[in-house]
Amino acid sequence: MVQLSSSFKLSRPWQGVGPWIFGVYHVDKYPEGKLDMSPNASLAGRDIGMDMNNPSGWSMYHGDHIPGFPAHPHRGFETVSIVTSGYIDHADSTGAGARYSKGDTQWVTAGRGVSHSEMFPLVHTDKGNRLTLYQLWLNLPAKSKLVPPEFVMFWDEKTPVVKKENTHGCAKATIVAGKWDNVEPLRPPKNSYAADPNNDVAVWVIQLEPHASIKVPAKNFAETERAFYVHDDDGANGNPSVKINIGGQWVESGEGVRQEDTERVTVTNGPKPARVIVIQGKPIGEPVAQRGPFVMNTQAELQQAFADYQRTQFGGWQFDSQQPVYPRETPRFADHGDGKRDYPAGPNATPQSL
Structure with a gap:
């Protein structure tokens, strides 16, 4: 047997096993969106930046206009984001960006350091914009904690x-x-x-x-x-x-x-x-030493991570906003920061509509 x-x-976050630090399952029953992809609902009374507990069935998280997580740094581990409904707009300090959706997974090896944003555009103006998302944190061994940052997309059609x-x-x-x-x-x-x-x-x-x-x-x-x-x-x-x-x-x-x-x-x-x-x-x-967005082996390495981020911003931020989103009609895509653009049907495919 x-x-x-x-x-x-299951606590929040869910406790990890083995190399997995933790996991979170986000469920947000967002209302219809406005044309600018913000909620078509009042934000009065919400403690923006601390709005994490689904008042009215959804959260703004750290977004002040569109829900999500504006630019923030990571070092020393990986994020695996699996979407089962809704849309996510990604941007990062390598110049990369993406919009991904139901059935897609984004895998980010933060390595030596990357800043990225994860915003939740409410693209539908005629119906609700439900978002369900797993985000899992996977540790890296000491030998890999300072590797170059990289992300890949696992499109639904290819998974x-x-x-x-x-x-x-x-x-x-x-x-x-x-x-x-x-x-x-x-x-x-x-x-x-x-x-x-x-x-x-x-x-x-x-x-x-x-x-x-x-x-x-x-x-x-x-x-x-x-x-x-x-x-x-x-x-x-x-x-x-x-x-x-x-x-x-x-x-x-x-x-x-x-x-x-x-x-x-x-x-x-x-x-x-x-x-x-x-x-x-x-x-x-x-050994695991974690403080906020950094996961290292020692407290000294954590202090170095904070110092490096303050000095370099992990490559800087190339976008006009700390919480960028793409135009509402933008189909799913991924730019990898090296000039390569990828779509769900392949790099040479014609973009599909929403």
Whole structure:
């Protein structure tokens, strides 16, 4: 029988395992947008910059006009942002930028330092602009903490998906990282901790119709740490009607469970649609020193990171605003700072409309 830990409540942020520092699942039920992509709703009474707890079902976060996170620095780790609904506009200090949306993943290796913004343009003026987004922080080993920054886009159209259907329904696993049986993932940034298969990094987002079932592959190594995070489309709200049987153990929405052995695990849903995200990887086995946007090995390295950012701004900021967004009609795209522009259908494709 599969060996699992006792279930644990998902905090905010979700506790990480192995090389994963933590994870957050954002759910914002934004209203219709104005033509400038700001909320078509009053912002009176909101504590802009501290508006993080979904008053009225959505947050402005640090955006003062359009929701999101204006320019801020990172060093020493990676961010993996997986969008399941809504739009994100990215800009960074390398001169890169992107707009990505449902089914897309942006993977950023911050390395020696990058400043970036993540804004949530409300592109729809005739309906709500729901945003659901996973953001996971992946640590880097000491040898990679000062590598050049890099980001890649995993477009929805190119991201591998595994589907399993039974008489009850369908289970679908989106393969963000880590091989699933014979299905290979897309390539992360070249200096990512996930780029070495010996680190056994995986991120699988599983959507389950009622009573659907799927078998999650075995870990490759005994030292790999793995966790399952269970929730519904509204996040970790502790809805007891959402239950998933993981290896013989029932886990409710708003809970997680760790796998202690290496075996394959059968995941079977209960009577309500549900999601589970699986993350895993070998522990790096080095000291972790974190302060705000920096993750290093020592306090001295953290102090150096702050000093370097104050001195260099990690390359400066090439945009007119600290919270830039692209015109409302802009389709999904990615500029990589080296003159290369990429679209979901390929670099030479005609841009698609929203």
